[in-house]
Amino acid sequence: MKRLVVGTLAIAALASMPRPAMTQVRTLTAETRTETGTVEAIESSTRTITLRKSDGTLVETVAGPDIKRFDEVKLGDKITASYYDTIILRMHRPGEVDVNSKAASTTGSGQALPGGTRAKQRTMSVTIASIDPKVPSVTFTGPNGWKYSSKVQDTEALAKVKVGDKLDIVWTEAVLVSVERGK
DSSP states (O other): OHHHHHHHHHHHHHHTSOGGGGGSEEEEEEEEEEEEEEEEEEETTTTEEEEEETTSOEEEEEOOTTOTTGGGOOTTOEEEEEEEEEEEEEEOOTTOOOOEEEEEEEEOTTSSSSEEEEEEEEEEEEEEEEEETTTTEEEEEOGGGOEEEEEOSOHHHHTTOOTTOEEEEEEEEEEEEEEEOOO
């Protein structure tokens, strides 16, 4: 649900654009972070890898069955994972067909070392169902009975949208993992 909260804040930012410009597309990068750790332990039966981060913290992660090159990861390898979470917003034009789709992809099996990219994307048209300026908050409804409410920080932006406005939202989450051989 974290990305939905970010999405709501981003929607508020979009709403702050002047009304004539609202048919424009707005891209907001919600989160980018990178984590690095050295492989301390590997438990093949559970596909669990224990990583030691630079601050000494130990982190366990489980590689799902779709991770084909799990057996190539070795003790001492340095693993870097970069996480991206991006949101694209657009005011939905009257009469436009609603969108509702999901897509996912994984790449990287042909690399010399294990690693790759996994991404997923959700696109949907949502409608502002209610606005509570006292909290302040907004509630959206979307496909398949989806409903979500969230607080909004930008009250000026919230004042520029109204119940019934539609938005097209595209959330893209991706992780890029690279492995560097330990010494």
